Amino acid sequence: MTSPALPAELTAALEAKLHGLSRSDAAERSARISETYRSGGGSAAIRGEADALAYALARMPATYAAVAASLNALCDIRPDFTPKALIDIGAGPGTATWAAAETFPSLADFTAIDANTALRTLALDLFNKSARFSHIHYQQGEARAALANAQPADLVVASYLLGEMGDTERVGLTDLMWAKTSGTLLVVEPGTPAGYARIIALRAQLIALGAHVAAPCPHDGECPLVAPDWCHFTQRLPRSRAHQQVKGAELPFEDEKFAYVALTRTAIARRPARVLAQPDVGKVEVTAKLCTPGGVVLAKIPRRAKADYARARRWRWGDAVMESEVASTNDPSS
Numbered sequence: 001m002t003s004p005a006l007p008a009e010l011t012a013a014l015e016a017k018l019h020g021l022s023r024s025d026a027a028e029r030s031a032r033i034s035e036t037y038r039s040g041g042g043s044a045a046i047r048g049e050a051d052a053l054a055y056a057l058a059r060m061p062a063t064y065a066a067v068a069a070s071l072n073a074l075c076d077i078r079p080d081f082t083p084k085a086l087i088d089i090g091a092g093p094g095t096a097t098w099a100a101a102e103t104f105p106s107l108a109d110f111t112a113i114d115a116n117t118a119l120r121t122l123a124l125d126l127f128n129k130s131a132r133f134s135h136i137h138y139q140q141g142e143a144r145a146a147l148a149n150a151q152p153a154d155l156v157v158a159s160y161l162l163g164e165m166g167d168t169e170r171v172g173l174t175d176l177m178w179a180k181t182s183g184t185l186l187v188v189e190p191g192t193p194a195g196y197a198r199i200i201a202l203r204a205q206l207i208a209l210g211a212h213v214a215a216p217c218p219h220d221g222e223c224p225l226v227a228p229d230w231c232h233f234t235q236r237l238p239r240s241r242a243h244q245q246v247k248g249a250e251l252p253f254e255d256e257k258f259a260y261v262a263l264t265r266t267a268i269a270r271r272p273a274r275v276l277a278q279p280d281v282g283k284v285e286v287t288a289k290l291c292t293p294g295g296v297v298l299a300k301i302p303r304r305a306k307a308d309y310a311r312a313r314r315w316r317w318g319d320a321v322m323e324s325e326v327a328s329t330n331d332p333s334s
């Protein structure tokens, strides 16, 4: 399992870059960039070295944790997956590349693509601190144009990218990402209804082209969730002191909500159910909302089913659980 915390050499490299710089300036820049994102703007607000560093300090830990959690879910379903080549589209400061390298020691060939010069420069500085990335190819350019020239890879990742694109651009990029995926495509978005909607649209588009869902869904059918419900997960991550200072935050941790889908070219043999919310552990029973191949169920695991109850007590939001573990009294949920 890949830890949600940034690798030590990445944390050290980020903090070293902050050395001698004003933390209050970094905090102001990060607040301005966050405000731009909240009001629907994109990464074009990140214009220079100081902006890129402020963005990375504030957001890289959380997007890293979301990608790591999604990759862990993928590995849970496909423990045999040992990709050699990665393409990280909309790589920004290199977040998903670090998470994928940490998850898959098999990765040896790294390609990153992004339009933003300042984020690319920062990413290359950070990659330089690790021998693992000594041959990384980081192409600066518009995602579709740059990807069109890339060799296919067995792992393709787009993390927190699609929200910055218009519909036509996103649909075109989705087809192209799939065309360049020889194994698995992972797409991660913020865990908002809008992020989920983008994931669900991409999922349908690619299932129509023959893709299979490895995670989080236990089926390739339509998502059974009905608005205002939406599929998303949460990952807790530690905040370093610099991270706290840049965000003006008191707590030494935060929870990142994210939505994701991992699509593969190989049909999935094992289709465990997915825990869709933090289960309620009561004295009489554990109640858990599960997505199963047959739809969403509210599973109630009574204490009298001792072994099942003991297992269900350990379920966490986002876990994959075998249907054989889902005991006794499953009520269809609305």
Ligand SMILES: C[S@@+](CC[C@H](N)C(=O)[O-])C[C@H]1O[C@@H](n2cnc3c(N)ncnc32)[C@H](O)[C@@H]1O
Pocket (backbone or CB within 6 Å): 042, 043, 044, 059, 060, 063, 064, 089, 090, 091, 092, 093, 094, 095, 096, 113, 114, 115, 116, 119, 141, 142, 143, 144, 158, 159, 160, 161, 164, 165
């Ligand atoms: C929110 S950042 C996410 C960065 C990184 N993937 C992460 O998870 O931390 C979105 C990135 O997508 C890039 N981007 C947005 N639209 C793009 C496009 N059309 N072509 C290339 N890069 C794009 C931005 O420059 C930015 O680096």
